[in-house]
Amino acid sequence: xxxxxxxxxSTHFPPYRMGGDANLVGYLAEELARRGHxxxxxxxxxxxxxxxxxxxxxxxxxxIRDVTIHEFVxxxxxxxxxxxxxxxxxxxxxxxxxxxxxxxxxxxxxxxNTKGFVCRPLPVNGSQSLYTAHDYYSVCPRSNLMRPxxxxxxxxxxxxxxxxxxxKPPQLWRVGGRRVLRLPEGxxxxxxxxxxxxxxRMDGIPTHCVLRNFVPDPGGSTSGIAARDxxxxxxxxLERRKGAQTLLQAFIESKNDQHFKLVIVGExxxxxxxxxxxxxxxxxxxxSVPGFLSDADLAAVLRQASLMVVPxxxxxxxxxxxxxxFSFGVPVLGTKEGGLxxxxxxxxxxxxxxxxxxxxxxxLLTSLWQDKQSLRRMGDMARRxxxxxxxxxxxxVQYMMAINE
Numbered sequence: 001x002x003x004x005x006x007x008x009x010s011t012h013f014p015p016y017r018m019g020g021d022a023n024l025v026g027y028l029a030e031e032l033a034r035r036g037h038x039x040x041x042x043x044x045x046x047x048x049x050x051x052x053x054x055x056x057x058x059x060x061x062x063x064i065r066d067v068t069i070h071e072f073v074x075x076x077x078x079x080x081x082x083x084x085x086x087x088x089x090x091x092x093x094x095x096x097x098x099x100x101x102x103x104x105x106x107x108x109x110x111x112x113n114t115k116g117f118v119c120r121p122l123p124v125n126g127s128q129s130l131y132t133a134h135d136y137y138s139v140c141p142r143s144n145l146m147r148p149x150x151x152x153x154x155x156x157x158x159x160x161x162x163x164x165x166x167x168k169p170p171q172l173w174r175v176g177g178r179r180v181l182r183l184p185e186g187x188x189x190x191x192x193x194x195x196x197x198x199x200x201r202m203d204g205i206p207t208h209c210v211l212r213n214f215v216p217d218p219g220g221s222t223s224g225i226a227a228r229d230x231x232x233x234x235x236x237x238l239e240r241r242k243g244a245q246t247l248l249q250a251f252i253e254s255k256n257d258q259h260f261k262l263v264i265v266g267e268x269x270x271x272x273x274x275x276x277x278x279x280x281x282x283x284x285x286x287x288s289v290p291g292f293l294s295d296a297d298l299a300a301v302l303r304q305a306s307l308m309v310v311p312x313x314x315x316x317x318x319x320x321x322x323x324x325x326f327s328f329g330v331p332v333l334g335t336k337e338g339g340l341x342x343x344x345x346x347x348x349x350x351x352x353x354x355x356x357x358x359x360x361x362x363x364l365l366t367s368l369w370q371d372k373q374s375l376r377r378m379g380d381m382a383r384r385x386x387x388x389x390x391x392x393x394x395x396x397v398q399y400m401m402a403i404n405e
């Protein structure tokens with residue numbers, strides 16, 4: 001097997017992670033290194049520190065093996081971040097990256113989310129350039145297509161006004177007809193879902209292929225739902241677009257017809273409101289909102305869960321939480337939004353419902369409680385789907401094909 005030298009460029013990288021994109025960069029870097037490739041990662045931990053105001057939780061548990069890490073250190077973190085977001089480039093970061101590419105020859109330079117770091121990918125002479133559209137940043141300054149008031153943007157215009165209403169810094173480099181991130185000639189754009197590929201093509205961004213996300217195999221027993229706790233789990237940012245409030249309401253309305261327990265994992269502005277709703281409805285003996293959980297603690301929850309619900313009320317691209325559930329043999333209920341239907345197919349043991357539909361979700365929870373045999377079959381199908389479509393082996397085969405095409 002030919003070995004290659006890779007450079008991954010990402011704003012966030014474990015343990016400095018704010019979403020699934022950073023985890024995926026870590027997974028990909030480690031899997032490539034495990035197969036004998038020389039892998040480097042360049043990232044900017046200062047952006048995380050500024051946005052979160054603290055060191056990452058669970059930082060000591062993250063170990064990325066056999067990967068060369070390059071940490072960017074800006075001259076003055078806060079002013080530099082504002083300038084980078086406003087003007088689309090940090091000359092210090094650009095020069096730093098160029099110095100790395102001059103010291104070593106890279107066969108492949110793979111750009112991930114770089115918002116706040118360098119913002120716009122750069123061509124590297126003599127290297128193949130990849131760009132993964134983890135979110136909508138290339139066509140939306142907010143990266144999520146959400147307008148103020150939590151409405152999905154279907155006709156982009158007045159983006160700077162939208163940023164101002166969200167109380168975010170302007171992105172002047174997007175003014176006028178430059179809203180769309182135009183990648184340099186020769187970049188291959190990889191999309192985790194057909195949904196986001198179509199969305200990018202609508203704005204004139206050519207895409208190379210759909211490359212599904214993956215997660216590591218958790219190992220150990222992943223079967224036997226009948227022996228698990230009767231627990232439903234939600235994992236995600238506690239914001240309205242993620243739909244945790246819909247799940248909690250559906251759980252409350254069906255509480256007398258099903259006897260699951262519910263664990264809502266995550267941090268965000270809705271956490272206290274969700275906890276108050278749990279208390280006011282007297283379901284604290286069956287519902288918990290623990291906030292952040294370490295990787296080990298989350299794995300323990302998933303290993304015992306019977307069902308995951310992904311109640312997204314926005315066009316989710318390809319959330320890793322669904323793949324993590326599959327890897328543990330946990331079936332998923334999800335909405336028909338974004339790229340979710342591409343993952344949650346009938347063959348995966350999954351079921352879909354309409355976003356925000358409390359009544360429909362309540363009925364699904366009740367019917368699954370009453371038919372544990374179906375839940376067991378769904379779990380077996382979820383694990384089989386993980387092995388066939390979302391395992392490291394399946395991903396790396398497709399990844400190398402994308403490079404060689």
